[in-house]
Amino acid sequence: MSTPHDQPVPVAGPLVLFAMGGMSCALPRGVVRALLPLPRLDTPPGLPVPLAGFLNLGGKAVPVVELARLLGVPPGAPHLYRHLILLDRPSAGQDEALALLVDRVMDVAPGGLPIRPVEADRSLGGIIAGEVEAAGGSVHLLDPARLLMAQEAAILDELSNQARRRLEQWNASGDAA
Numbered sequence: 001m002s003t004p005h006d007q008p009v010p011v012a013g014p015l016v017l018f019a020m021g022g023m024s025c026a027l028p029r030g031v032v033r034a035l036l037p038l039p040r041l042d043t044p045p046g047l048p049v050p051l052a053g054f055l056n057l058g059g060k061a062v063p064v065v066e067l068a069r070l071l072g073v074p075p076g077a078p079h080l081y082r083h084l085i086l087l088d089r090p091s092a093g094q095d096e097a098l099a100l101l102v103d104r105v106m107d108v109a110p111g112g113l114p115i116r117p118v119e120a121d122r123s124l125g126g127i128i129a130g131e132v133e134a135a136g137g138s139v140h141l142l143d144p145a146r147l148l149m150a151q152e153a154a155i156l157d158e159l160s161n162q163a164r165r166r167l168e169q170w171n172a173s174g175d176a177a
Contacts, residue, residue, distance in 0.1 A: 012132055013111040016085060017139055019103040021068030021075050024139045026109070026132065027085065031144045033097060035105050036084040042163065048155065052101050054163040055084065059171060061163035062086070063156050064099040070147070071124055076103035087144060089153075096160075100147075109134045115141060 014029035041053030041064055050070040055062040064084060068075040083105045089098040115130035118140075122128065129143040148156065 010115045010130070011111065012109075012113045012115050012130075012141060015109045015111075015113070015132065015134070015139075015141070017106045017109055017134055018083070018085065019076065019106060021071075021073040021103070023068075023073060024106070024134075024137060025067075025102075026134070026139045026141050027087070027144055028141075029108060031087045032085055033088065034086040036086060036099070038080075038082040038084060038101065042166075044163070044166070047159070051156070051159065054160070055099055056167060057086075057097070059167065060097070061160055061167050062097045062099050063160050063163070064101050065147075065156075066101045067147075068103075070152075071127065079103075089148075089156075098148075098156075107134075 012026075012028070015026040016029055016032050016035065017024065017026050019025075036055075039055060041055060042061070043053035047053065050065050052064045052066045055064050066075065081104065083102055084099040085102060085105065086097055086099050089096040109132075113132040113134055115132055117130055118128050120126075125146070127142055127146045128140045129146075130141045131138050132141055133139070
């Protein structure tokens with residue numbers, strides 16, 4: 001007969017640790033394309049509050065979401081040395097990216113950290129998949145597939161298409177038909 005103590009404790013793979021809105025969080029390293037300093041963003045009028053703007057990354061318009069605002073937690077104090085975590089957009093096409101604006105990236109932790117479950121009422125709608133001990137304290141492990149709701153992803157897709165068309169106008173050769 002098995003007991004709860006017989007169950008293996010799940011462990012995390014390598015993690016990117018970051019601070020956001022006074023919280024320590026982590027994402028699986030496997031979903032992170034790059035870690036970037038915060039550049040100047042294109043911020044057309046009328047963007048939803050969580051959308052900080054668009055990053056021109058090699059001629060592609062990449063949406064930048066301020067993670068604290070998206071999750072409804074108080075954002076950290078604005079400063080010049082914030083970071084972007086570039087990852088593949090779970091619901092989008094093959095080459096679509098999403099950048100998360102965070103207060104700062106702290107470290108990349110090796111795999112093997114035990115994952116503790118979180119109570120459903122503390123999971124921010126299932127976005128927090130568990131907790132690990134790292135960086136001198138408890139760190140919330142986020143599930144990248146649950147960051148955006150379907151309606152948010154659809155709005156982000158439309159706004160990204162608009163930004164892409166704007167960028168293409170600036171990159172056009174200027175040939176008149």
